[in-house]
Amino acid sequence: MDPLAATLKISASGLQAQSERLRVVSENLANARSTGEAAGDDPYKRKTITFESEFSRAHQANLVSVKGIGEDKAAFTVEYDPGHPAADVDGYVKMPNVNTLIELADMRETNRSYEANLKVMTQAREMVMRNIDLLRQ
Template identity: 40%
Template structure:
């Protein structure tokens, strides 16, 4: 087992949390966007992760982002007949984004990202200390 594998694992975690943060940012940016058609309204997006294992090894070696999927929850239907985007029945459709849930998700992703940065810094410091033992 390579002693530098920790950098690959922490790097995959950084990449995954970056995708998660970008997804949350996209959801929050579109939380107030409305549409006159429920098929075209913004839907919350969710990243899908999978434990990544190297071929021939049983243990996980990081995380892989499989993709970003749209939520299947129904959009919020609001009766606003005076709205310029209202449909023929007077309804507008708002995204299915829960702002409080997204903020909690953002805090969690930011803390996970920072933890991965700390892991990389600690691994780097330990590697440097090991190299300095030979002096």
């Protein structure tokens, strides 16, 4: 297989994985304050994403893919809000186990990884175009 085509495939798998990661981070941020509807109901559980490397025989390269999306096992925090519909008899409401600062850091890292994969793809495409230009001469 052509090394440039393999490079494009590797970058494309990275872009796809980081896109999925950004979706998970966005969902966590959107639900950072989503509580249960009634007393005793659990709030939103933070989602996590795991990746795996898989060897592609067609491209003779390791590609990244999403292994799975799970739920964070961290404990919920509680806030005192006796007027909330999900408050228990003592007035405490279970809050999601989402830490906004961690999610923002994950988002920044995801963005940088996505940009790096995009840059590799752009450079590989430019090399392919240069090869085509050389063949025309």
